[in-house]
Amino acid sequence: MQHINNQDLTHLNTFHIEVKAKDFYIVENESELPRLFHELKKHNAKPLILGGGSNILFTDNPQIPIIQFITKRIKILEKYPDYDLVQAEAGIKWDDLVRWSVENNYYGLVNLSYIPGTVGAAPVQNIGAYGQEAGNFIHSVKIYNIEQQRFQTLSQEQCSFGYRSSIFKTSLKGKAIITSVIFRLPKQKHFDLSYKDLRILQDSPLLSLWLLRLTIGKIRMSKLPDPSIIGNAGSFFKNPIIPTDQLSALQQRFPQIPHYQMPRQKVKIPAGWLIDQLGLKGYRHGNAGVYENNALVLVNHGNATGEEILELAKIIQDKVKEKFDILLEPEVNII
Numbered sequence: 001m002q003h004i005n006n007q008d009l010t011h012l013n014t015f016h017i018e019v020k021a022k023d024f025y026i027v028e029n030e031s032e033l034p035r036l037f038h039e040l041k042k043h044n045a046k047p048l049i050l051g052g053g054s055n056i057l058f059t060d061n062p063q064i065p066i067i068q069f070i071t072k073r074i075k076i077l078e079k080y081p082d083y084d085l086v087q088a089e090a091g092i093k094w095d096d097l098v099r100w101s102v103e104n105n106y107y108g109l110v111n112l113s114y115i116p117g118t119v120g121a122a123p124v125q126n127i128g129a130y131g132q133e134a135g136n137f138i139h140s141v142k143i144y145n146i147e148q149q150r151f152q153t154l155s156q157e158q159c160s161f162g163y164r165s166s167i168f169k170t171s172l173k174g175k176a177i178i179t180s181v182i183f184r185l186p187k188q189k190h191f192d193l194s195y196k197d198l199r200i201l202q203d204s205p206l207l208s209l210w211l212l213r214l215t216i217g218k219i220r221m222s223k224l225p226d227p228s229i230i231g232n233a234g235s236f237f238k239n240p241i242i243p244t245d246q247l248s249a250l251q252q253r254f255p256q257i258p259h260y261q262m263p264r265q266k267v268k269i270p271a272g273w274l275i276d277q278l279g280l281k282g283y284r285h286g287n288a289g290v291y292e293n294n295a296l297v298l299v300n301h302g303n304a305t306g307e308e309i310l311e312l313a314k315i316i317q318d319k320v321k322e323k324f325d326i327l328l329e330p331e332v333n334i335i
């Protein structure tokens, strides 16, 4: 384990906000956690685990300790005719795991290709894209329970996965550290082409895991800015889920409003569409802005502060509330 004072986080958050962490810990092995938490408890310090820094907005220099995992192993635990159980450590880059799964002919994770972040961060907000969510393939999650000072395994059910949510964002928030994730990876040939832009592949004789991965890469490139070129954290807001009654009322005024059916008489509305209707694509607030090709993505045009991005988010929330009577909730973690 390493302890670094005043660690620059500019390149450890994809918004590239220039902040420094007073106390930064690099964990190389989960066995180091009991000692680290014993130490932090003495100082009454509640830490933050930083994954790929791709879903976080720093509004100031964090005073709390920041922990980063650099554990990297992938291990096949059990083999079955239809699937294998594969354990991946928290520090692995999410897309390294996806590429590994494609190389080894597993079906499922491929739709989640090129999502930035780490394996350990994936279950927290149950990352999702192109018709799939990580939680669909998670068998169990290994954690270190900070309060109880012990390692535990949570089953998929115990994780309570939902749209961009899990137990790690609710009752276990700040109380558990994900050390590794066990995936149930299907071996039977099956492609999920339900997302509209993927349907063109349905009749392709060349359809393969690699072609699907390539296609997803192209779609992402057209809709999402590359954080190495322009700072951003993907979708800034969650897609709001509203009652069908409210949709009917909105349809009177906006007949074209896109919506996806959800359980229990609810519908999901694309936040990007709502923001786009306000003509905000390309809008700027100081050095912060709305991405010109996708209204759901806020960007750092260079030297933006976290506060500036947060102010822009508030402007958008107010305008959406005023026009549609819908409150957009941030998807990124604001620290």
Ligand code: EPU
Residues within 6 Å of the ligand: 128, 129, 130, 131, 195, 223, 224, 233, 234, 235, 236, 237, 238, 239, 258, 270, 271, 272, 273, 276, 281, 293, 294, 295, 296, 331
């Ligand atoms: N739309 C607009 N204008 C915009 C953006 C979107 O009209 O500026 C409309 C699109 O035309 C489409 C609808 O909104 O009808 C949905 O857009 P899209 O398919 O691009 O997906 P999304 O709902 O904006 C979600 C996820 C993304 C994920 C994509 C693809 C959330 C908050 N975001 O975006 O996840 O990649 O679906 O599955 O659920 C992320 O979480 O960071 C992320 C990028």
